[in-house]
Amino acid sequence: MTHNPYALDRGDLRRRLARGDVTYGTFLGAATPVTAEVCAAAGVDWVLLDLEHGAGGEEQARDVIAAAASYSVPTVVRVESTERIRAGRLLDLGAAGVMFPRVNTADEAAACVRHLRYPPAGDRGVATYNRMCRYGLDPAALDRSDGDVLGVVQIETLPALDAVEDIAALDGVDVLFVGPRDLSHALDVPGQTQAPVYVAALDRVLAAAKGNGKAAGQLVSDGAAAARLAAAGWQFLAIGSDTTLLAGAVVAELRKAGGTP
Template structure:
């Protein structure tokens, strides 16, 4: 077989399912461990969201995590640390299938993120496709260039009152697939950190949900008190990050220890 005809490319099943109106479920991966990332993909989550904002990994750690997830049916996604072109360039070049952008407060910021993810003329992403892992190290360069923009899933986070007030404009940006609510930072920005039943928080979330729905884009969130995954789905969320691996292990370990006889 000619190696130039061998493609590791796989369509983005998560993005296809969202376009079909289905809900998808994933988990934040904060351990920076390829083994844990692989386990999460094998368990059956639709996506594994590698946390490059709060997690301890660097680009080489992220690469190993992406490789581990891509050995499973799950989509490998990375939350970048900040909305800055180099962050996207390094994430996309190692072959992530989705990116999450923290703290987007305007349509202009959302458009800048999309531009950073697309090659000219549709964007401003730096070009090195012929040597990138994302393009099989140049073996499928033409295919990668042709399909990269359509296959990449872009999620932007709204985590402030300013973002909430512009949710419809942010969601309407071409290239934004998912608008994801960050409940903790949103409540903090409102001055009611962790008070998820506070009227100001409830009002801000409702504004985001209404704005995103009006733009015809996908809503996303992670559970918080009063809004478990079932409730989020009932409210129209279809990109649901059902928790974090660190919290799952912590809670399981605590529960086991508390059950042991003393």
């Protein structure tokens, strides 16, 4: 039987970003394999399963990752906490990368990166009877994994912004990701994405990423905003989420029909 190569990303997303490609994805707030498959079928480069604010938990990751992979689309997972075991479990399930929220310092970011790597470079637990190793059929995946996994650190607090250059310099931090709501609230301009202090913060994040050969990412509401950021040098762009895109589409069609949502 021929092995289906869609099953695991094997570092392709990380390599694409490293060579400067712009990639587009969407958040999965509903945390269901159906919405993961729908978004993957629609043509995104990646999906991001959100365990911090989304409706699901780790138990959804097994089916969500496989559903997106059926269209050769990798899944990145935002963990609910930076605890070591959280990242390891998701990587064992075949996640292409992990996004760490609420990171404040370079030391915290370095600890997160260690969770993505096996000893001696890190502290990830070692096992082969999992999806990443094809349930024991591909034990050599252990040797490849450290170079395959995408590490995404969020810059969403004032301490993180102050330390962004040091965070970007860390080996294993591949993407600096800005959540507009968190960062704008931290800067005391909640939701004001055109405020000078917020725009200056974005410029600083992008410069830190580019200065260290890393990618920068943001969450945006629509494709037009994503296009503007891509032109400015941002590479890891999330266009809304499964739930917000669905809600927006329903509202738009109701208005066309004469409804009053």
